Amino acid sequence: MPRQLPADCLNEIFEYIEQDKNTLYSCLLVNRLWCEVAVRILWRNIWNFQYGLFYMPYQIRILMSIINTLISCLPKESKEHLYEKGIDFKNRKSSLFNYASFCRVLSIHGIDQMIQLILRKQHSITSNYHKKLLSQEILKMFMTQVSSLKSLDCYSGYSKDIIFDNFPGAKKCLNNLTEFNCSSDIDSKFFYQISRICHNIQTLNITFGNDTSNGLAELISSQKNLKNVILQNYYTTTNNGKKVLNTLKKFSSTLIKLKIRKSYMPLLFISDFTNLQELILSSDYYGGCNYFNQLQHVVFPKLKVLKFYTFLEVEKLIKFLEINGKNLKELYIRDENNSLNLAIAKFCPNLKTLFTKFIINEPETLKTILNNCQYLENINFWRGYRYLNEIEFLDILTNYSPKNFYRLEMYYVFNAQSKLFSKELENFFINWNIRNSKKLLSLIIIKDYESLSLEENDKNMKIIERYMNLGFIKNFKIARYENNHYLY
Incomplete structure (x- = not known):
């Protein structure tokens, strides 16, 4: 009879796969011990379950399963109260676990969407009154049974009637909240x-809507240790919107991460945050070039991660790297420009991760980067008619990459077609194995639905499997491409 892994070993394993909700869910079905260990990790953040983006029936089934489970956790008095108001859940079986108590993340708008689904199933019960009643009882359960919530999501339209003072245990539950995701136009009372x-x-994390509530600036001002701020869709010129930016300056010495997505704002205010360690700018707006001009001469002495997915003037970005590139560990650039890549090689010698693009006539530039950035561990390769071909890229990587290099991300997007044959791929693995390297290779294929990547050649896949079994390859993974996915 095989021996059972102890619970603490299982817990460590399941913690490692926490983000892989589908696999974690499968672990529930193995046996009772696996279920008892995995269920706590699965329900810690049930809201980021991958529902299957292109298969709506599956998504609805998962949402219905979550809300039905939460309803089964409702205390007897809540079910009786709902029954008296015309919502009959009295005959639901009690749940095997107190699932709600495992949650450390709460999505108020997520609950609202699930409630709409389940009430629609009851046909006659569709009123906002019934939706509010059920929402109140579920939130009350969370406030009572969750010892310490870590993250809360709430957006406009879902917070108007929530009064935490009416929920026993709310202050204890929310007191240690460390993450808050919201829209700017939530009712000020909330x-x-x-x-x-x-x-x-x-x-x-603030998503700006049509308006900005007075209470948002007060919420920011009341914080003691704000470290990470995300601003999305900022285009408002209201006084309250400007007040939010001014209030953030209170944290000029403590803020270490700042992400600005799809926002049209002057960026000079960023210069106040001189202790930033991570800066992310993402926008499809060409005006971002002019906004970045305000930052090109600013010094960020602790900046380690820089991610740009926006349109910038190369000369201005090069100037910024000249000033701030020495301490960078990670750099992600949207542009494809030889002068910019040469500037990276010159001004960013301590990089560990680099995301950029190499045009077909830039093999020497790639060599220069690999020679100058001796701490580099991770780089990307883009397949396409404009970029270096696979054979040339892999050959340069084998001969010039630093000793610590181990991770290669190969992008096949926008109808890219792999032209790498099995013999060439095998030569790469053989040559990689005999190089003076400290780490095994991790190969990540990132692709969209229109492209043909190297592993779709059956012979290539057999080569990959063979060298994984031989221990030449530590990790092989295929991921779906999403535009600017690397910014998250």
Whole structure:
């Protein structure tokens, strides 16, 4: 009879696959011990379950399963109260576990969407009154049974009637909240409630809507240790919107991560955050070039991660790298420009991760980067008619990559077609194995639905499997491409 792994070993394994919800869910079905260990990790953040983006029936089935499980966890008095108001869940079986108590992340708008689904199943019950009743009972359960919530999501339209003072245990549940995701136009009363209870938010994610509530600036001001801020869709010119930016300056010495996505704002205010370690700018707006002009001469002495997915003037970016490139560990650039790549080689010698693009006539530039950036561990390759071909890229990588290099990301997007044959791929693996390297290779294929990547050749896949079995390849993974996915 095979021996059972102890619970602490299983817990460590399942923690490692926490983000792979589908695999974690499968672990529930192995046996009771596996179920008891995995269920706590699975339900820690049930809201980021991958529903299957292109298969709506599956998505609905998962959502229905989650809300039905939460309803089964409702205490007897809640079910009786709902029954009296015309919502009959009295005959639902009690759940095997108290799933709600495992949650450390709560999505209020997620609950609202699930409630709409389940009430629609009851046909006659579709009123906002019934939806509010069920929402209140579920939130009350969370506030009572979750000992310490870590993350809260709430967006406009879902917070108007929530009064945490009416929920026993709400202050204890929310007191240690470290992440808050919200829209700017939430009712001010909701922001005021959070301001009174939560003072230790470290990550604040704001999606700007048509308006900005008065309470948002107060919420920001009430925090003691804000470290990470994400601003999305900022285009408002309201006084409250400007007040939010001014209030953020209170954290000029503590803020270490700043991400700005699809926002049209002057960027000079970023210069106040001189202790930034990570800066991400993402926009499809060409005006971003002019905004970045305000930052090109600013010094960020602790900056380690720089990610740009926006349109910038190359000369301005090169100037920024000249000033701030020495301490960078990770650099992600949208542009494809030989002068910029040469500037990376010159000004960013301590990089470990580099995302850029090499045009077909730039093999010497790639060699220069690999020679100058001796700490490089990870680089990307883009397949396409404009870029270096696979054979040339792999040959240069084998002969010039630093000793610590181990991770290669190969992008096949926009109808790219692999032209790498099995013999050439095998030569790469053989040559890689005999190089003076400290680490085994990790090969990541990132592709869209229109492209043909190297592993779709059956012979190539057999070569990959063979060298994985021989221990030449540590990790092989295929991932779907999403535009600017690397910014998250």
